[in-house]
Amino acid sequence: MYLFNCYNIVISFSFLIFMFQWHIANTNGMYALKERDRKSRSAFRPVFCVVFFFISICGLILRLLFLQANRNLTAADVSERFVQVDSSRGYIYDRNLLPLVNDTAENTAVTLLPGADGGTAAARVAIRAFQPYGIKADTLKVKDACVLFETEKEIPQTETAVNIKRVVRYGTDNVCRHLIGYLDADGHGVCGIEKSFDRLLMESKGSVGVRYYADAAGRALIGKALRVDDRNYNDPAGVVLTIDRRLQKIADSAMKSAGIEKGAAVILDVADSAILASVSVPEYRLDDMERALTDPALPYLNRALEAYPVGSVFKPFVAAAAIDRSVSTDGVFRCEGSIGVDGEVFGCFQRNAHGEMDLNKAVCNSCNTYFIDLGSRVGAEALLSTARAFGFGSPIDLTGQIHCASGNLPEKDALSLPAALANFSFGQGDLLAAPLQLAAAYGALARGGAYKPPYLMKAVVNKELHETAYYLPESGQTAAQTSTCRRICESLRENMLSGTGVQGRSPYVTAAGKTATAQTGDFDENGKERLCTWFCGFFPYETPRYVVVVFNEDGSTAAEDCAPVFREISARICRAVPND
Numbered sequence: 001m002y003l004f005n006c007y008n009i010v011i012s013f014s015f016l017i018f019m020f021q022w023h024i025a026n027t028n029g030m031y032a033l034k035e036r037d038r039k040s041r042s043a044f045r046p047v048f049c050v051v052f053f054f055i056s057i058c059g060l061i062l063r064l065l066f067l068q069a070n071r072n073l074t075a076a077d078v079s080e081r082f083v084q085v086d087s088s089r090g091y092i093y094d095r096n097l098l099p100l101v102n103d104t105a106e107n108t109a110v111t112l113l114p115g116a117d118g119g120t121a122a123a124r125v126a127i128r129a130f131q132p133y134g135i136k137a138d139t140l141k142v143k144d145a146c147v148l149f150e151t152e153k154e155i156p157q158t159e160t161a162v163n164i165k166r167v168v169r170y171g172t173d174n175v176c177r178h179l180i181g182y183l184d185a186d187g188h189g190v191c192g193i194e195k196s197f198d199r200l201l202m203e204s205k206g207s208v209g210v211r212y213y214a215d216a217a218g219r220a221l222i223g224k225a226l227r228v229d230d231r232n233y234n235d236p237a238g239v240v241l242t243i244d245r246r247l248q249k250i251a252d253s254a255m256k257s258a259g260i261e262k263g264a265a266v267i268l269d270v271a272d273s274a275i276l277a278s279v280s281v282p283e284y285r286l287d288d289m290e291r292a293l294t295d296p297a298l299p300y301l302n303r304a305l306e307a308y309p310v311g312s313v314f315k316p317f318v319a320a321a322a323i324d325r326s327v328s329t330d331g332v333f334r335c336e337g338s339i340g341v342d343g344e345v346f347g348c349f350q351r352n353a354h355g356e357m358d359l360n361k362a363v364c365n366s367c368n369t370y371f372i373d374l375g376s377r378v379g380a381e382a383l384l385s386t387a388r389a390f391g392f393g394s395p396i397d398l399t400g401q402i403h404c405a406s407g408n409l410p411e412k413d414a415l416s417l418p419a420a421l422a423n424f425s426f427g428q429g430d431l432l433a434a435p436l437q438l439a440a441a442y443g444a445l446a447r448g449g450a451y452k453p454p455y456l457m458k459a460v461v462n463k464e465l466h467e468t469a470y471y472l473p474e475s476g477q478t479a480a481q482t483s484t485c486r487r488i489c490e491s492l493r494e495n496m497l498s499g500t501g502v503q504g505r506s507p508y509v510t511a512a513g514k515t516a517t518a519q520t521g522d523f524d525e526n527g528k529e530r531l532c533t534w535f536c537g538f539f540p541y542e543t544p545r546y547v548v549v550v551f552n553e554d555g556s557t558a559a560e561d562c563a564p565v566f567r568e569i570s571a572r573i574c575r576a577v578p579n580d
């Protein structure tokens, strides 16, 4: 440093002399010097000028070299460091662009560790000053020379401390857990939408952290400001689902308040079969995956997409097959409480003898013998053909990776025995279907016979939330005639006014629907058969907008455990979403 100052003095002094001589050389006229003096000085001055000029130039070069060396010295000793606080990836939105992930934020405070001695003890000292901001317990982390901790309130920014708003991928409400899935330790999707759209969601990945200066030993230089480094963090680009977050929450809470432990609820848009809500219980907690994987209740299973015994909610499709083929549904049929088919006796519920039945009465009483008789007159081939057209037996592809089970629709040969056909006619036997499949089938009834496959993906949006791609739902097929469906919907409406569906009725909206209590052939340790219970319906009755299917894997009676869920969902939707 002393040497450097000497150079400065030499350069300055040389430059001054040079300028002085130059000045004299140019102003000799003003001083009116004698001719002799002028001659001697004119020989002397150029030499001085050149010498001092070179001294000046050399000095400048030396000074530049010194500065260069000095800069290299600084870079070796002091370097800028980056500590990552969080990473992010694309969003998953509901149909109204309400986020289904990243919808909550936490304050992560970052401060520098003073002095040479890092570690937790020093970190605890470093964060004491932030006590008034509500330091959250067990959130302290030390990364290099930075101390990270979470606070209730945002800390003010200083030279040595910053606040980072960190988004939380999955909030505590666990909304759409089964559909969304989750990420592995590297931030890639393990299942659900996170896996299906992993590459797309990673295209808008980002990170946030802090930059600070440290010496060669890694100690933070306190004199230089700590600053936030945002690298495309929390980019809003992402995928849009057909889910309606508000309806999803309504279905979630209705299932919880009914106390259904294993089951599902699905809400579809009658207009186009878009999935508006899909609930599966039990849920699983991401912070306890080990338990989820060993829990006998199989919480990671998405029950909305799994196939189960169907029971009486299948009866309207037997009626559809009959009415479409002009097989009489309103002739005289008398229910005696049971019916014998090919030596096998099939009973009505609790062996009740329902007496004279037409379609309305048979639906309202869920009369098995009526539908056994009707099915035998329609025949296996026609029943299967109608069932197929309503989506039974076909898988539903939702994202290329998320599938709804195809369930089981028996082959024609399997229904060649009259007893098998009888079983099938009231939804029992080998018939299996998923809640989503039943929702799609009831949607077709509600819209007058056009079957539309349910869909979940709506669009892809960029960071300005403009759609860059959108999903075109499949057109579907005609499953039954409009007049047929209208006739069946009338009986489903009657069922909610005076039949087995009354407990699904809400004072806020007109609805049509059907219960089912399906036998599973599976018995518990006390010898009691496990029952699958259902409620399938739609509302408002006059201009159907929503189809709702409620399923309980381990139910008692549909009227008691599924119908109230339908009632609550329909009531809350219609109070929250007035008819427009």
Ligand SMILES: [Zn+2]
Residues within 6 Å of the ligand: 335, 336, 337, 348, 349, 352, 353, 354, 355, 365, 366, 367, 368, 369, 370
């Ligand atoms: Zn009966």
